[in-house]
Amino acid sequence: MTTAPEAPGTDQVGSPRLRKEDARLITGQTNWTDNIQQTGMLHVAFLRSPHAHARITSVDTSAARQQPGVVAAFSGADFAGEQGSLPCAWPVTEDMALPEHPPMAVDEVRYVGEAVACVVARDSYAAADALEAIDIEYEPLPAVVDMEAALAEGSPLVHEGSGQGQGSNKAFVWPFTAGDVDSAFEGADVVLTRRYHQQRLIPAAMEPRSVVCRPDGDAFTLWSATQIPHILRLMLAMTTGIPEHKIRVIAPDVGGGFGSKLQVTAEEVLALLLARRLRKPVKWTETRTEGFQTTHHGRDQIQDVSIAADADGRIRGLKVDLLADMGAYMMLVTPGVPVLGAFMFPGIYKMDAYSFSCTGVFTTKMPTDAYRGAGRPEATYAIERIVTELADEIGMDPVELRRRNWITHEEFPHTGVAGLTYDSGNYEAATDRAMELFGYDDLRAEQRRRRESGDPVQLGIGVSTYTEMCGLAPSRVLGQLSYGAGGWENASVRMLPTGKVEVVTGSSAHGQGHVTAWSQIVADKLGVPFEDVEVLHGDTRVSPKGMDTYGSRSLVVGGTAVVEACDRVLEKARKLAAHMMEADEDDLEFTDGRFTVRGTQSPATSVQEVALAAFAAHDLPEGAEASLDADATFDPENFSFPHGTHLCAVEVDTETGEVRLRAYTAVDDVGTVVNPLIVDGQVHGGLAQGIAQALYEEAVHDADGNLVTSTLADYLVPTAADLPDFTTDRTVTPSTTNPLGAKGVGEAGTIASTPAVVGAIVDALRPFGVQDLRMPCTPQRVWRAIADAREAARSEGGQR
Amino acid sequence: MPHIRVTVDGVSYDDQVEARRLLVHYLREQLGKVGTPVGCDTTNCGACTVLMDGRSVKSCSVLACQADGHDITTVEGLSSDGDLHPMQRAFHENHALQCGYCTPGMMIAALDLLRDNPDPSDDEIREGLEGNMCRCTGYVNIVRAVRDAAAVLRAQAAAPGSEPRAGVPPQVTPDQEPARQTASGGAAS
Missing domain, CATH: 1.10.150.120 ([2Fe-2S]-binding domain)
Incomplete structure (x- = not known):
């Protein structure tokens, strides 16, 4: 077993440092985008389509312009010449349909909430009021809400003539095959086929989206509640034609993202164009309902999954056929999300053959895009659910079936059927620890007792042994997958004359605690106090190079860039220290921030003294610069692969359908841990979101394409009262793909937990013959599943 | 426009507000008290919660003029003299x-x-x-x-001699009548 202490030989890395970020956040000294005020700032409100699909026949903004406090009002046509088309950076196939996506609709609207006009006024109330005065006429067109109906012959088209092969709502087909799938299935003792539905979800970060843009001569400063200031700047330049060096993007305090702020939005583009047109600073902040309608959604797939196995449980092959709902347009990585999942359906299991196909489908709904996990939760759900069903089919404990198929710890590095090379892992260790903490055997015994006694409250146990690919991403691989950018990250480390340190990172934190974690890394590397490190991020002028924060990449890729920049600073410092100490570089030792000459008692020189000497530059060695700073860009050679074992126990009231989470144990292996407090927090929050998909959340549209769940009263983000305490622990198998040994933790909890919870509910209801449940598993659905199963059993009995 | 007198984090204000203006917008936009954010507009999320006379209210669902004569404590008023609450x-x-x-x-x-x-x-x-x-x-x-x-x-x-901190609700047992806060001798009535 490779489990190691969390902080071998270090002070800061591995210690539960309290966060530097908190001091401002707990005292209200915050800088959310909506807090920003500028002299003369105007407020923007958007009029949005009430139709899922309609032709715009006329827009008249003249009456709105007469309203008190209104400075301007515009239709999409007013910006048709300059607004361009919102970008999609991931055309997954060469023939993928990529329809025009104007930030403000000009001729046609394709989802409820699409912006059609806007008002700019002196305050937000006046802007909202004046929307009423805009006169728009629509000619309604048929809504296309259901993916399968959208693909049927004769379906109304979301985009006339722009689907794959024209005249279709099929956006692309992305296939992948490895091994001989036919023979894997033909020779199998057991073949199971299941259809799983990934309901549509709303990321629902607590901070609504907001953007402020200020013209500065021929340049612009744009503040946005975004995860991706660097990508946003590039895309704003490419979309509007405003030169990149004339745009500065700042992500100030950002209140959560979960993928929803990994986007280039209509409102950001229009804020820039309005600031340019009006020569005034403008602000737009969404309301919650506006956000639910128009901030991208997540998941929304239909998964047809087949698994083939021998009678002893050995998995032979897997077939996956997906329908993925794109919504009405391709946004930044809309089509890439299911493709990102393509490689993860085999999970941690060895098998001979695997085939995957994904069909992207246009519907008249808000586009989908990245939501915490992005492709990987969908894959993990499918494989973990069907492996559990396979265990039931052959009468084996679901943990035992997994043991028979997973990659053992001696087999790493291991290249799996989908072609990914998993660098490290220890599934046995994580599973053993989880079962011990959970009390697996005792809970199974209680389950038997309840079954035997016919207890109306049945107990179920769910198992999820997941892995995920993190540390997005090797640029070479992203290129092979047709993604429009690379996956590197940049950092620079500057020692100031007084010995304090500024760290500039291209990662853009929005709650993850980068300032604290990066400080810990730098304190250890340079031997300086934790408090002496300042971390700067989220402003393209301060941190000019970056690929931002998503895909559990920040520590793995961005943290490694920080490590490498520190190494370069130390290389410079060593040269200067050797000169100062009149010693040979090779004779210097560096520990705890001090250079000493090996084997002598001569006084040490601190790195801070070296920094001052570099600044003074009175006596530098030949060729040395008068600075102690360095820049590094890290591009990983491989992904990292966190894994873990999650066990969930639920009590299901078979009379009411109510599900109670009785216990949840998560043992994750995220590699080397920099800050256990932060890692635990990421796991807790991830679990809450994954459990929410299993039990509570679903974005529901009616047949006309209206979002029914358009407030927090209808879309059930769980509260403290809806969730239990969690038991969490870790095993530590360092990643070998980066010098930190980190694997990423931002998405693990979300990816792992959904199948554990649904698996537990199905497990509780197995005696009734229930094999599956649609998510979210509401009391009504659970009760209905029991009633249907009882009915089926009765009618079967009657026929005999 | 209605005229209100309100104490916020120990400071008295005397202001004209639009009758329809929400308390949270008054706090954020008129007083610059941006420490209190807005997360929804349906009282579901609670991000905008403040204390009004020591009891929590969701300031997205209270009109500014309803705060007339009352004492408001926001997150910015929790710490005193640099000491965290x-x-x-x-x-x-x-x-x-x-x-x-x-x-x-x-x-x-x-x-x-x-x-x-x-x-x-x-x-x-x-x-x-x-x-x-x-x-x-x-x-x-x-x-x-x-x-x-x-x-x-x-x-x-x-602890003997303990006194409630300014702007922050005193600890009382459920059967006691909640004490009123008059943080700075301001407008609480």
Whole structure:
């Protein structure tokens, strides 16, 4: 077993440092985008389509312009010449349909909430009021809400003539095959086929989206509640034609993202164009309902999954056929999300053959895009659910079936059927620890007792042994997958004359605690106090190079860039220290921030003294610069692969359908841990979101394409009262793909937990013959599943 | 326009406000009290929670003119003389916040909860905070923070000569009449 202490030989890395970020956040000294005020700032409100699909026949903004406090009002046509088309950076196939996506609709609207006009006024109330005065006429067109109906012959088209092969709502087909799938299935003792539905979800970060843009001569400063200031700047330049060096993007305090702020939005583009047109600073902040309608959604797939196995449980092959709902347009990585999942359906299991196909489908709904996990939760759900069903089919404990198929710890590095090379892992260790903490055997015994006694409250146990690919991403691989950018990250480390340190990172934190974690890394590397490190991020002028924060990449890729920049600073410092100490570089030792000459008692020189000497530059060695700073860009050679074992126990009231989470144990292996407090927090929050998909959340549209769940009263983000305490622990198998040994933790909890919870509910209801449940598993659905199963059993009995 | 007199974090204000202006917009836009954020407009998320005369209200659903004559405490008024309130300290020490957007409302709601129940169980904390959403933490560390803050506040209340801090609700037992705050001798009536 490779489990190691969390902080071998270090002070800061591995210690539960309290966060530097908190001091401002707990005292209200915050800088959310909506807090920003500028002299003369105007407020923007958007009029949005009430139709899922309609032709715009006329827009008249003249009456709105007469309203008190209104400075301007515009239709999409007013910006048709300059607004361009919102970008999609991931055309997954060469023939993928990529329809025009104007930030403000000009001729046609394709989802409820699409912006059609806007008002700019002196305050937000006046802007909202004046929307009423805009006169728009629509000619309604048929809504296309259901993916399968959208693909049927004769379906109304979301985009006339722009689907794959024209005249279709099929956006692309992305296939992948490895091994001989036919023979894997033909020779199998057991073949199971299941259809799983990934309901549509709303990321629902607590901070609504907001953007402020200020013209500065021929340049612009744009503040946005975004995860991706660097990508946003590039895309704003490419979309509007405003030169990149004339745009500065700042992500100030950002209140959560979960993928929803990994986007280039209509409102950001229009804020820039309005600031340019009006020569005034403008602000737009969404309301919650506006956000639910128009901030991208997540998941929304239909998964047809087949698994083939021998009678002893050995998995032979897997077939996956997906329908993925794109919504009405391709946004930044809309089509890439299911493709990102393509490689993860085999999970941690060895098998001979695997085939995957994904069909992207246009519907008249808000586009989908990245939501915490992005492709990987969908894959993990499918494989973990069907492996559990396979265990039931052959009468084996679901943990035992997994043991028979997973990659053992001696087999790493291991290249799996989908072609990914998993660098490290220890599934046995994580599973053993989880079962011990959970009390697996005792809970199974209680389950038997309840079954035997016919207890109306049945107990179920769910198992999820997941892995995920993190540390997005090797640029070479992203290129092979047709993604429009690379996956590197940049950092620079500057020692100031007084010995304090500024760290500039291209990662853009929005709650993850980068300032604290990066400080810990730098304190250890340079031997300086934790408090002496300042971390700067989220402003393209301060941190000019970056690929931002998503895909559990920040520590793995961005943290490694920080490590490498520190190494370069130390290389410079060593040269200067050797000169100062009149010693040979090779004779210097560096520990705890001090250079000493090996084997002598001569006084040490601190790195801070070296920094001052570099600044003074009175006596530098030949060729040395008068600075102690360095820049590094890290591009990983491989992904990292966190894994873990999650066990969930639920009590299901078979009379009411109510599900109670009785216990949840998560043992994750995220590699080397920099800050256990932060890692635990990421796991807790991830679990809450994954459990929410299993039990509570679903974005529901009616047949006309209206979002029914358009407030927090209808879309059930769980509260403290809806969730239990969690038991969490870790095993530590360092990643070998980066010098930190980190694997990423931002998405693990979300990816792992959904199948554990649904698996537990199905497990509780197995005696009734229930094999599956649609998510979210509401009391009504659970009760209905029991009633249907009882009915089926009765009618079967009657026929005999 | 209606004329209101209101005390916010110990400072008295005398202002004209639009009759329809929400308290949270008055705080943020007219007073610059941007520490209190807006997370929804339907009272579901609780991010905008403030204390009005010591009881929690969701300031997105109170009109500014309804605050006339009342005493408001926001997150910006919790600490005094640079000392963190025990609730703030507990949130920091338990890593009970990540992005921090829900934190002001969560801490304020927790204070009101402890006013009614100074020694709540974990389940009582969870039930008591169900009007406040957090999307980052899964609530585990929030529950721990509130439990820790409760212990500190109980100890403070039990200490001889203890006095309530300005702007912050005193700890009272449920059967006591809640004491009114007159933070700075301002407009609380």
